[in-house]
Amino acid sequence: MxxxxxxxxxxxxxxxxxxxAAIILAEAAGIFEGYHVSQTQSYGPEARGGxxxxxxxxxxxxxxxPKAVQLDMMLAMNQASCDAYCFDFKPNxxxxxxxxxxxxVPTSRAVFLPFTKIAREVAGKDLVANIVALGALGYFxxxxxxxxxxxxxTARVPPETVKINSKALQAGFKxxxxxxxxxxxxxxxxxxxxxx
Amino acid sequence: xxxxxxxxxxxxxxxxxxFPHVWCPGCGNGIVLGAFIRAIERLNxxxxxxxxxxxxxxxxxxxxxxxxxxxHTTHGRALTFATGIKLAKPSLNVIVVMGDGDATAIxxxxxxxxxxxxxxxxxxxxxxxxxxxxxxxxxxxxPYGAQSTTSPFSNIEHAFSIAELAVAAGASxxxxxxxxxxxxxxxxxxxxxxKKGFSVIEVMSNCHVQFGRRNEMGDPVTMLKWFKDHAVxxxxxxxxxPDSLHDKFTVGxxxxxxxxxxxxxxxxxxxxxxxx
Amino acid sequence: xxxxQTGEKRRMKHExxxxxxxxxxxxxxxEGAIAAGCRFFAGYPITPASEISxxxxxxxxxxxxxxxxxxxxxxxxxxxxxxxLAGVKSMTATSGPxxxxxxxxxxxxxxxxxxxxxxxxxxxxxxxGLPTSPAQGDVLxxxxxxxxxxxxxxxxxxxxxxxxSITVTAFNLSEKYRVPVVVxxxxxxxxxxxxxxxxxxxxxxxxxxxxxNVPPEWYKPYEDNSRGVPxxxxxxxxxxxxxxxxxxxxxxxxxxxxxxxxxxSNRQFRKITNGFFEIQITKKLTVEDAEIVVIAYGSVARSAxxxxxxxxxxxxxxxxxxxxxxxPFPKNTVVNLMRQCKAVIVPEMNMGQISREVKRVNTxxxxxxxxxxxxxxxxxxxxxxxxxxxx
Numbered sequence: 051m052x053x054x055x056x057x058x059x060x061x062x063x064x065x066x067x068x069x070x071a072a073i074i075l076a077e078a079a080g081i082f083e084g085y086h087v088s089q090t091q092s093y094g095p096e097a098r099g100g101x102x103x104x105x106x107x108x109x110x111x112x113x114x115x116p117k118a119v120q121l122d123m124m125l126a127m128n129q130a131s132c133d134a135y136c137f138d139f140k141p142n143x144x145x146x147x148x149x150x151x152x153x154x155v156p157t158s159r160a161v162f163l164p165f166t167k168i169a170r171e172v173a174g175k176d177l178v179a180n181i182v183a184l185g186a187l188g189y190f191x192x193x194x195x196x197x198x199x200x201x202x203x204t205a206r207v208p209p210e211t212v213k214i215n216s217k218a219l220q221a222g223f224k225x226x227x228x229x230x231x232x233x234x235x236x237x238x239x240x241x242x243x244x245x246x
Numbered sequence: 247x248x249x250x251x252x253x254x255x256x257x258x259x260x261x262x263x264x265f266p267h268v269w270c271p272g273c274g275n276g277i278v279l280g281a282f283i284r285a286i287e288r289l290n291x292x293x294x295x296x297x298x299x300x301x302x303x304x305x306x307x308x309x310x311x312x313x314x315x316x317x318h319t320t321h322g323r324a325l326t327f328a329t330g331i332k333l334a335k336p337s338l339n340v341i342v343v344m345g346d347g348d349a350t351a352i353x354x355x356x357x358x359x360x361x362x363x364x365x366x367x368x369x370x371x372x373x374x375x376x377x378x379x380x381x382x383x384x385x386x387x388x389p390y391g392a393q394s395t396t397s398p399f400s401n402i403e404h405a406f407s408i409a410e411l412a413v414a415a416g417a418s419x420x421x422x423x424x425x426x427x428x429x430x431x432x433x434x435x436x437x438x439x440x441k442k443g444f445s446v447i448e449v450m451s452n453c454h455v456q457f458g459r460r461n462e463m464g465d466p467v468t469m470l471k472w473f474k475d476h477a478v479x480x481x482x483x484x485x486x487x488p489d490s491l492h493d494k495f496t497v498g499x500x501x502x503x504x505x506x507x508x509x510x511x512x513x514x515x516x517x518x519x520x521x522x
Numbered sequence: 523x524x525x526x527q528t529g530e531k532r533r534m535k536h537e538x539x540x541x542x543x544x545x546x547x548x549x550x551x552x553e554g555a556i557a558a559g560c561r562f563f564a565g566y567p568i569t570p571a572s573e574i575s576x577x578x579x580x581x582x583x584x585x586x587x588x589x590x591x592x593x594x595x596x597x598x599x600x601x602x603x604x605x606x607l608a609g610v611k612s613m614t615a616t617s618g619p620x621x622x623x624x625x626x627x628x629x630x631x632x633x634x635x636x637x638x639x640x641x642x643x644x645x646x647x648x649x650x651g652l653p654t655s656p657a658q659g660d661v662l663x664x665x666x667x668x669x670x671x672x673x674x675x676x677x678x679x680x681x682x683x684x685x686x687s688i689t690v691t692a693f694n695l696s697e698k699y700r701v702p703v704v705v706x707x708x709x710x711x712x713x714x715x716x717x718x719x720x721x722x723x724x725x726x727x728x729x730x731x732x733x734x735n736v737p738p739e740w741y742k743p744y745e746d747n748s749r750g751v752p753x754x755x756x757x758x759x760x761x762x763x764x765x766x767x768x769x770x771x772x773x774x775x776x777x778x779x780x781x782x783x784x785x786x787s788n789r790q791f792r793k794i795t796n797g798f799f800e801i802q803i804t805k806k807l808t809v810e811d812a813e814i815v816v817i818a819y820g821s822v823a824r825s826a827x828x829x830x831x832x833x834x835x836x837x838x839x840x841x842x843x844x845x846x847x848x849x850p851f852p853k854n855t856v857v858n859l860m861r862q863c864k865a866v867i868v869p870e871m872n873m874g875q876i877s878r879e880v881k882r883v884n885t886x887x888x889x890x891x892x893x894x895x896x897x898x899x900x901x902x903x904x905x906x907x908x909x910x911x912x913x
Contacts, residue, residue: 073715077544080717087544089715093654114827115903116681116714260764264775294760310764310775315757317607318766318776319600320630326597330604330612331757333588334562338608338758356600359593512588519583 053085056108056193057118060183061135062127065098067180070206071125072104074184078194078202079108085193088116103135108193123191125183126152127165141237146186148179159234161190163225169218178218185222190231196223258283258293260313268307272466274425274451278343278372279308281428285436297331297340299324301348304379304453305372308343322353325360328367336366336509339439346373347385350406354386361415361444365508368438369446371408374453382456393460409448413501418443420501424450426473427497434499443507450477450495542719547685547711548573548615550718551641552581554689555613557726560639561587562612564601566594566620569653570709571643574615595620599627603636607765609756611693615641618660619650621667628702629668630767632790635700635744635754637731639692644708644820646898655898656709658820658871662878664704665849671787673794675703675801676849680823682716688846694729695801699793700751706848708871710821710900734761744786745772750793794850802852805844808834812841814910815863817856817880819845822869822901829906840910851879860887865913869893869901889913 058075062068069091080087091104105118121143126132128151136145136156145155149162163186169179181203188199200219207215259265269275286296296314300306302321309316315338319327324342332340349357349371360367376394377383384394386406394401409422419441423431431449438445452458452469463469478491480498538553545553552574555563563582565575575591582589588605592598595616602612616624621642631638644660646652660667664676675695679688685707692703734741734753743763745752755761768776769783777783794801805823807830809815814833818826823844833840843859845852860866866888868877877892884890893909895901 073544076715076717080544081542085717087715087717089544090710091713113716114831115824116710116716116821117900117902119828119903262773293762294758297757310766313762315762316764317604317757318764318768320626320767323596323600323627326592326600327604327607329590329592329597330562330564330601330606331608332604333590333601334605334608334610334612335756335758355593356597359597512583516583516586519580 051193052110053193054109054111055113055119056191057121057123058106058108058187058191059103059118059121059124059135060105060187061101061103061125061131062180063131064093064100064102066102066127067177068102068127069093069104071180071184072106074199074202074206075187075194076106077206078188078199079106082198082201083193083195085109086111086113088113090117101131101134103131123187125187127179127183129153139238141239144190146183146190148183157238159238161186161226161229161234163229165222168221168225172217172221173214178215181215181218182222182225185219185224186226188219189223189226254283254287258286258312260311264311267311269304270455272452272454273304274374274449274453275304275308275372277425277428278370278431278449278451279311281431281435282341282343282370283312284432285439288432288436289439291339295337295339297328297338299328299331299340299342301344301353303345303348303377305343305345305348322348322351323356324348325353325356325367325369329360329365332365332367332509333512339368341368341370341439343370343372345378346371346375346387346408347377350386350408350411358411358415361412361417361446363508364416364418364444364505366442367444368435368441369444370435370438371446371448372451373408373448374451374457375405376453376457378453378456382460388457392457394457407495409446409496409500412446412448417446417501418503418505418507419445419499421446421499422448422450422495422497424473424477424497425452426470427477430497437499441502443505538720540720540722542717544715545682545718546573546713546715547679547682547707548643548713549577550682550685551615551689551705551707552577553720554686555639555693556581556585556587557686557721557723557728558611558690558693559728559730560611560613560693561585562602562605562610563587563614564590564592564598564605564612565614565616566592566598568595568617568620570645570712571615571617571620571641573712574641574643595623596626599624599631599638599640602638603627603631603634606636606638607757609759611637611697613639613641615643617643617645617653618647621660621663625667625669628674628704629670629672631702632668632672632674633767634765635752635790636702637696637700637754638702639689639696639705640702641689641705641707643712644706646896652898654709656821656871656900657896657898658706658708658822658875659896660706661848661872661875664706673701673791674849675699675701675794675847676706677703677803677846678706678819678848679711680820680844681711682714682718684846685711686718686720690726690728691803694727695797697731698729698751699797699801700731700754701794706820708820738762742772743774744770746785746789750789750796798850801847801850802855803846804852804855805846807842807844809841809843809859811839812859812862813839813864814841814913815859815866816840816842816906816910817845817866817868817876818842818870819848819876822871825901825903826869826906828903829910832903832907833910838910845876848876851883853883856880857883857887860884863888865889865891867891867893867906867909867913869906869909871895871901
């Protein structure tokens with residue numbers, strides 16, 4: 051698929067594995083799908099807690115500006131990061147949030163999925179919520195395939211955790227699959243929605 | 247004996263244009279240099295295999311005069327350069343000469359960390375209790391109450407005991423000698439170089455021009471005599487009543503321990519990293 | 523950020539050349555250094571440069587090199603110079619506060635003509651400043667930070683692929699000219715991950731220092747020659763000589779003779795001037811017919827690239843000169859473009875450090891505008907585009 055810039059922002063609090071999820075996403079697109087990618091982040095001095103933001107830009111061409119300009123997708127794993135980083139959306143941009151941790155969203159194109167709850171169910175711990183979310187992101191992102199996301203995940207995480215992470219990824223993928231995207235407006239600009 | 251010394255001079259001193267040296271007549275640095283050369287001769291080391299490094303100050307000029315691979319670095323940093331050289335070429339014998347201000351003020355952090363790290367280096371620290379080259383300012387080893395050009399009303403800071411500091415920081419081999427006890431000094435330096443691991447030889451030396459002159463010891467002989475009278479051998483020290491030792495300092499070997507040294511340990515790190 | 527994730531570690535066991543990776547700028551710098559032949563690294567932890575140390579601590583022992591974590595940045599550069607004197611290509615990496623501490627020994631490397639590479643991943647300053655935010659405030663410090671008049675080469679990087687290739691260039695220039703080379707990165711470049719294929723070993727050009735070919739008794743470590751770069755004997759190879767930070771004669775011994783000192787100092791500058799043709803590196807984008815030229819470096823050059831493309835798509839004749847070499851300042855390239863363009867814009871994450879150089883070489887040829895941002899945020903393409911539109 052020829053793409054100029056496809057931009058994804060992942061956000062949450064430090065320790066939720068936001069940057070790791072962004073790296074796996076970038077490797078799936080860059081190494082396994084063969085796109086040019088650029089992955090950046092900003093974070094504070096805290097290793098745990100605080101706010102954390104990571105971005106992935108995917109393109110068929112050499113990427114000039116490495117950070118996001120206009121978002122195609124965003125993930126918010128808590129309310130604070132949703133409040134802080136939800137800007138620069140394309141009109142048809144899609145926001146994914148953890149329904150257990152985010153109550154208010156600034157866009158009508160928001161997908162609420164219980165990432166943390168799913169993580170607890172499939173893995174018995176919150177720790178892999180980032181991977182569950184990654185699975186959902188992968189489902190909604192037209193540039194990624196389940197197979198390549200899985201391959202990138204397997205190559206990156208410690209061998210003894212591959213199984214549990216893989217389960218989390220698939221659970222996220224499945225949850226996204228069950229979500230009816232048609233229930234959302236296609237664009238946040240009403241006229242555009244009609245045109246489409 | 248004299249002919250032997252002449253022979254050593256020809257073998258180890260640089261002939262071309264490096265003399266006369268910068269040191270004052272009667273300076274203890276010459277005695278330390280002599281002891282160093284005799285130690286090298288006794289160890290039968292090749293001149294090409296020796297790196298002699300220094301920092302800044304009167305001691306810093308010492309490498310200029312001898313025919314080894316010599317290095318005159320920045321103030322207090324000689325040990326850091328020596329660390330790089332030793333790690334890059336472990337087959338070299340790397341010996342560092344420093345002054346008291348050089349090693350324990352501006353270079354104090356490098357000194358304790360080199361001791362802790364236990365890289366196979368030899369540090370000879372010439373302690374003349376003053377900044378000599380810059381004109382007699384107080385150093386970290388200037389005694390409490392002494393006069394200097396920056397403590398004109400008397401020094402109110404307490405002095406470091408360099409050798410004891412080295413022991414506490416973990417050096418494998420620590421000794422203290424004086425320029426009065428020249429024969430012992432040869433042996434201490436020789437043992438220090440021989441030791442695998444970080445070794446420190448503190449040498450009490452005279453700066454009668456900058457320290458002695460302001461502290462009622464204005465000539466070399468008076469200062470050497472002071473060393474003679476105040477040095478207590480390590481072995482005798484323990485049997486003497488503590489009261490009699492308050493103005494004395496210990497000479498001899500203060501620590502001699504075998505512990506894993508950095509070069510050997512790093513070899514294992516390399517093997518570990520290359521194992522698949 | 524822990525640079526070496528488990529997956530990364532597993533992959534680093536294998537031959538890396540010719541393979542594609544998602545690498546951070548900092549990681550690519552370490553790989554570039556190793557590819558250039560660097561086998562010694564000494565460093566002290568500091569954000570945002572630590573990943574270079576971390577990767578070196580893992581990679582160097584694999585290639586029979588040596589990594590050491592020193593007690594501070596002063597000792598790090600000291601050890602690096604020591605290792606280089608013993609014949610091993612060496613590097614250290616730090617950020618602003620550490621770079622300040624390194625100025626003393628950077629001068630020593632200049633004075634003793636010891637090759638070494640010093641990376642400064644710039645963050646907001648002065649002092650502790652903004653450890654996790656980008657800035658370009660250390661540009662003139664890199665040029666003039668150590669005391670005394672001295673030549674130095676300062677390069678800058680704007681992408682992961684440049685982090686690799688320019689680090690190789692830095693080593694090559696350092697070895698060829700016997701001069702410390704400072705590589706300025708910044709927080710954005712250092713922490714951005716981009717896909718990058720590590721070139722195969724045979725496709726990387728590596729320069730080594732010239733060693734003497736005369737018998738030891740004839741060797742003069744600082745003797746002039748046509749290039750102004752004397753051969754350099756590693757310590758312990760039989761060429762016993764003296765190295766000092768004092769002004770010295772051709773043999774390396776301290777001197778106070780004005781004729782010897784002048785000859786030495788002039789040679790320091792001459793050897794760099796002789797090499798301008800290969801030292802002054804720039805990259806150009808659509809400058810042939812450009813009326814407005816953006817001059818940028820580091821991560822800002824990435825924003826400028828996009829801004830210039832945006833301007834072109836609107837029919838504005840805009841171009842970009844990306845400065846890879848900041849010092850010696852690529853005067854000829856810049857002046858040649860000044861002759862043809864109406865205006866030059868210099869966007870920087872400082873209050874105007876390279877723009878001073880640009881203004882210095884502008885002898886009424888064009889208008890020079892600066893655009894500055896010092897709030898710890900990368901200048902965006904839109905901001906530069908708006909500046910272009912204003913003209």
